[in-house]
Every structure is written in structure tokens, then in C-alpha cells.
Amino acid sequence: MVYIKDLLRKKGLRVTPQRELIYRLLSESKAHPTAEHVYQEVRKTFPSISFNTVYKTVRSLEEWGLLQRFNTGENIYRYDANVSPHPHFICLSCGRVDDMDNFPDDVENYVRKAASTSPCEIKFVNLHFYGYCPLCRGSSRKINNKEEDNGGSD
């Protein structure tokens, strides 16, 4: 893909084979990988790459707006090539982090509007949903590591 090369150059970033692969893997992934995950994947193509290179690369890509970094509450940074704000789902059992597909776009604006009474200047909001993914729900893999049900009225 020449596209990725251009995208990197457009941001003023130099194009190296490692960097190109790191960004390609992230842009093709829906798994919200950690730096370590990316490292393990990139090693398959570049066995001599260092974790440090992966780390610095994802930091650069984030700094230049090509990646989004976030943290689901497990104290590990995760990266996402989809830089527009969008809600995530975190499975309390297997730990997977997914995008909330089919989540209505207007909800975020609704939420932001609800926050507009705050004396703070809101820039963006993170919506993180926690629960059990289709593979874990109903299975014995479920664990109780947070309060059970809070919503009540829905």
C-alpha cells in the first residue's frame, strides 16, 4: 500500500519498513492492541526489531494524530488507528476490547450536551462499556470483578 507511505510522509514522518508495518498492522486491526501485542506481531516479519522501536513508533504515530491511545482500566495502554472518538466494550472475563458497532452516533452528542451544565470546558468523552462478550456470556468463564447491575430502570 503506497497509501500508508503517503500518510506517514504527509505528517512529516519518515517511512521505514518497520514503521510502515506497525501502522499497517494497527490500521488493519480491530483488537486495540497494546505496544507489546504490536511488538509480538511485528517480530514475525522483523525478528530483530526491538520493543523500543515499536514503543517509540506508536508514540510518534499518536503524537501526529495517526493513532489514538487509551486505557480501559487495566493500566495498559492500547492503540487504535481509528482516531475518531468511539465507544469501546471491555469483556470482564476474557479482557477483549471491541468497538461498539452499531452504536448510535448521536449518543455521544447527547452525552456531551448533558455535560454542558458543567463549569468545565469539555473536549471529548470516553465511553467504556464493561460486561461479557458473546463468547463469555452465559459461560462459566464469567467472573464477578465489579458491581453486578446498576442501571435498574432499563
Add this chain to the structure above:
Amino acid sequence: MVYIKDLLRKKGLRVTPQRELIYRLLSESKAHPTAEHVYQEVRKTFPSISFNTVYKTVRSLEEWGLLQRFNTGENIYRYDANVSPHPHFICLSCGRVDDMDNFPDDVENYVRKAASTSPCEIKFVNLHFYGYCPLCRGSSRKINNKEEDNGGSD
């Protein structure tokens, strides 16, 4: 406050002066302190207390449902004696973490309902708002460490 003693005993936790103070400080705080913050505060009363005792205590209190632990994206755990789910505000400039006071209660249910089309079993949702607090907004302390404005329509 005898109240705290009873609360701890009711959960089957032993009452020690250190533990009582740790919980009292947290229940009286709105600052969402880290374990280190709590440690620094407790030392003023118990100079010989170890960080480890504070750490293990807040872990126990969380395990028994007396504290909520979360993480705002800075890879440090914060603790809150208000264990019911509620939205938080994180200042991009000074780092303070506040409750979103006056935030409409029904928004969380609205959000949860919007998530109900997901194949996942949602247990709870975290709403984290990022921006500039009243003290930092408009001041030179503002920094750009995330995308500027995303909402568009509000």
C-alpha cells in the same frame, strides 16, 4: 465516627486505626486519590505506616465493595468511596479528577439503552469527560494533548 467501624466490621474486615483512617480519608475526599496520595495523607497521622499497608488496605476495601477503583487513562489507579457508577471529569491541564456534579441521572440509562443492540451483556459503563477545569480553562496552562473538538454538532 463509630459508623466507619461498623461498616468495616459488617464486611468482615478488622478495624485497625490505620484502616479506619484510610477509609475515612477516602470517604471524605472528592479528589479521587491514588494509593500514593492516600499514603502521603495517612503518614501525617501515622508516620510509620508503610505504603504497602495503604495499598493492601485499599485493595481489600475495593474487594469488599467499599471502594471503587478506576483509571482515567494515565495508568494510575484512583480510588473513590462513592461506589455507585458516576461520570468523572479529567482536566487535560492540571490532571485533577472531579465528579460531574449535576449530571443528569438518566443519561447513563440512556447510554446503556443505546448499547443494548450490542451482542454483549453490558454490566456497567464508564463515562470519562476530558477537557479543562474552571481554573485552567482560558488560561495559558492549557495544553494540546488530545484532539481538539470532535463533537461538531453541539
Add this chain to the structure above:
DNA sequence: TTGAATGCAAAATATTTGCATCTTC
């Protein structure tokens, strides 16, 4: 008395920095 809590130390995990060498532009 007994099991849990405390305190000191060290291990584990993840992030970040330093620096010499190499590569892209």
C-alpha cells in the same frame, strides 16, 4: 490463641529515557 493486618523489602509489569549506530531524505 488464631487469623488477619502491618511493615519492610523485593519482585513483577509496563512505561520511558539514553545513546551509539544506521537509514531516510
Add this chain to the structure above:
DNA sequence: GAAGATGCAAATATTTTGCATTCAA
């Protein structure tokens, strides 16, 4: 050639575990 990227190593920051001693029930 110069600025930036890479790779190896070590430093930082935080969380977590081990264990002997102390204390609450």
C-alpha cells in the same frame, strides 16, 4: 550530510507479592 529512526540497555513508575512481626477479635 543532517535529522530522524532503530536497537540495545538501563532507568522510572506503579502495582503486586513474600514473609516475619504485631494486633484485633
